[in-house]
């Protein structure tokens with residue numbers, strides 16, 4: 001009886017998904033669907049928050065006031081993205097504090113791209129152009145994700161992201177057209193961020209264990225390789241346009257398919273970074289942990305003040 | 313770990329004069345003043361609003377979604393509430 005009941009609930013759930021009817025927080029959902037979403041949304045939230053660190057590194061050293069105001073606004077947006085996503089995870093019953101503790105203990109992952117250092121101002125250009133560009137490719141299809149709160153968060157995020165990519169492209173295009181030293185800086189940033197940006201889309205489809213189920217649930221709407229291809233196809237001509245060279249000697253346009261073909265991605269490096277052995281993994285998590293601990297007394301004081309006022 | 317978290321608030325924004333407040337999301341804040349300030353920073357950075365309401369999430373009550381079929385059934389069965397239910401002879405206008 002009980003099993004039959006569950007089967008019927010599952011059938012109705014999948015029927016809704018197949019008919020593009022959104023799932024909302026109080027609706028019945030299979031436990032795996034809930035857990036998969038909590039994992040994906042909280043990973044995404046952590047990426048937004050940790051993603052502030054490499055760029056925060058350059059706010060005080062921006063070359064002029066305009067660039068500084070823009071970078072500040074961009075990083076502030078990322079904090080907002082983190083908040084929308086943590087809130088979406090909470091609608092699934094995830095505990096906020098636990099979610100954040102999982103990041104700090106290393107149990108939860110975030111995008112491996114943020115474990116690379118930002119060595120020069122040109123990296124602010126490369127990040128906006130490539131990293132936000134790749135994030136947009138990932139996030140646009142998620143606006144149609146089957147889970148309502150996640151889809152709505154993505155709509156807000158995507159609206160804000162478009163300036164992120166443009167400001168980065170502006171920085172790198174400007175440097176690429178500058179003095180030889182500036183151009184070299186731009187090329188160096190592209191050299192360092194190109195491959196990690198391609199890795200942002202995750203393992204090849206054949207290796208990606210969650211893809212099939214996630215596609216059936218419409219949590220994921222395009223595969224890793226499809227999105228990566230899309231990114232390569234739009235980005236290569238942009239690099240050419242500003243006179244920079246993609247650091248891939250095997251890169252070529254396949255005239256028949258109309259798609260670019262890239263060289264082999266260094267997956268060993270990818271997995272090393274995911275496992276915690278990238279250049280900045282420790283630094284990033286330490287910075288988040290320190291932020292939480294250092295701010296603890298402020299949060300406690302605010303709460304004590306609110307309680308005191310309430311009881312008056 | 314302190315288990316005392318700031319409470320969760322639901323945020324409603326009036327995007328312009330003449331429209332009603334609409335739910336835009338949620339956030340955590342120690343009290344209502346901070347909730348409004350945070351909502352300003354998070355949900356109206358691009359002139360999305362001219363008025364903000366916040367309400368503590370645990371003061372929001374919702375119907376049981378597993379019983380929503382029964383809850384909303386009366387609306388489906390009373391089609392005479394819609395103008396299309398009625399026959400109006402040809403030639404009658406302004407109705």
Ligand SMILES: [Fe+2]
Nearest residue numbers: 048077078081
């Ligand atoms: Fe973002």
Ligand SMILES: [Fe+2]
Nearest residue numbers: 078132161164
């Ligand atoms: Fe961004």
